[in-house]
Amino acid sequence: MPTSTCPACGADAFVAVAGSGEGGKSGGAGQCSRCGYTSGESSRCPHCNALARIDGVGLASVCAVCGGPRIPGNLGGEAALSALREQKKALANAQAASVATVIQGVVATVATLIGLALLPASIAGKAIVFALAVVPLVLALRSRTRATAARENAKHAGERAWQAAAENVAGRAKDGTTAPALAKTLGIPPEHAEKLLTALAVNDRTRIQVGDDAEVRYTVGTDTHIRVGEEMPAEDELAGDATPADREGRVR
Numbered sequence: 001m002p003t004s005t006c007p008a009c010g011a012d013a014f015v016a017v018a019g020s021g022e023g024g025k026s027g028g029a030g031q032c033s034r035c036g037y038t039s040g041e042s043s044r045c046p047h048c049n050a051l052a053r054i055d056g057v058g059l060a061s062v063c064a065v066c067g068g069p070r071i072p073g074n075l076g077g078e079a080a081l082s083a084l085r086e087q088k089k090a091l092a093n094a095q096a097a098s099v100a101t102v103i104q105g106v107v108a109t110v111a112t113l114i115g116l117a118l119l120p121a122s123i124a125g126k127a128i129v130f131a132l133a134v135v136p137l138v139l140a141l142r143s144r145t146r147a148t149a150a151r152e153n154a155k156h157a158g159e160r161a162w163q164a165a166a167e168n169v170a171g172r173a174k175d176g177t178t179a180p181a182l183a184k185t186l187g188i189p190p191e192h193a194e195k196l197l198t199a200l201a202v203n204d205r206t207r208i209q210v211g212d213d214a215e216v217r218y219t220v221g222t223d224t225h226i227r228v229g230e231e232m233p234a235e236d237e238l239a240g241d242a243t244p245a246d247r248e249g250r251v252r
Contacts, residue, residue, distance in 0.1 A: 008037035029073065036064075042073045046081040047088055058188040059158070069158060072187060076164030083161035090154035097147035104140035108133055162186070163205075166196040167220060170206050176219030 006014040013034040029040020031053040038053045045052050047068035054061045054070045061070045068088040071080055115129030169185050170177045177185075183193035197218045200206040206218040 003033075006032035006035060006037055007039070008032060009035040011035070044074070045070065046074065046084055058186065059162075059192070061187070069161070071161060071165045072185075075168045075186070076161060076166075077168060080161040080164035080168070083157045083164065087154045087157035087161065090150045090157060094147045094150035094154060097143045097150055100143040101140050101147060104136045104143060108136035108140060111136060159199075162188075162192075163196055163199055166193070167200055167205050170197070170200070170218050171220035173219075176206075176209065176217040178215060178217055182218075 002016070003012050004014045004016070005012055009032060011032065011034040014030055014032045014037070016030040029042040031038040031043065036053055038051050040051075043051050043053070045063040045066060045068060047063060048066035050063070050065045052063050052065040054072060055064045056062055061072065062068060063070050069084050069091075071084065074081065076083075111129075112133040115133055118129065119126075165186060166182055169182055173181075177197075179190050179194040179197055182188075182197060183190040186193065197206060201208050201218060206220055209217045209219055211217060
């Protein structure tokens with residue numbers, strides 16, 4: 001990846017953030033791999049609002065300050081930023097629910113051991129011991145379910161964020177983008193880039209074009225297009241919608 005001179009330490013280690021233009025002396029957004037210097041609004045974290053570098057690459061990208069999920073260059077605009085905030089909140093909920101699951105499971109185990117040690121003779125005593133053991137266990141199972149649901153919500157939010165980033169990249173390029181190019185820009189595996197672009201195409205957010213070199217490109221446009229498997233309107237159907245003057249013009 002091209003580097004330029006870092007404004008802070010002077011080393012030739014300043015890397016421009018994806019989609020931000022040139023880095024270093026030109027004032028673009030980026031970060032220095034040597035001293036960690038970060039610049040540019042596209043390097044601002046949507047969670048803690050700090051100008052912070054990104055640790056990790058691809059789907060593992062997080063803010064170096066708060067640890068929230070990030071996308072290089074804040075690509076995807078507000079749609080991606082909003083989804084990333086939702087993802088961080090869901091991850092926090094999942095972590096809290098997981099901790100609660102462990103604590104409640106321990107309480108249920110301790111209550112069961114105490115109950116077995118005491119083992120009251122009366123039915124009422126046994127019922128109390130049973131309740132003391134079962135209630136924390138039920139709460140633990142509920143917390144586990146909540147943790148699973150929160151992790152699933154975080155996954156979906158992350159997918160929306162990366163899809164918005166992919167759409168942003170495809171929309172910036174005049175001729176669209178390809179899966180390998182998107183993978184390089186976002187720092188993700190080509191397979192994931194292909195998955196993102198395909199999902200956008202399925203939802204009519206990108207168009208698929210195949211060039212003469214058989215290269216598949218994904219573009220963003222507002223013009224109407226025909227889906228694969230969709231037939232063009234027949235000529236007589238078009239004629240049926242035409243006015244008498246139009247039909248007379250065709251005859252001539």
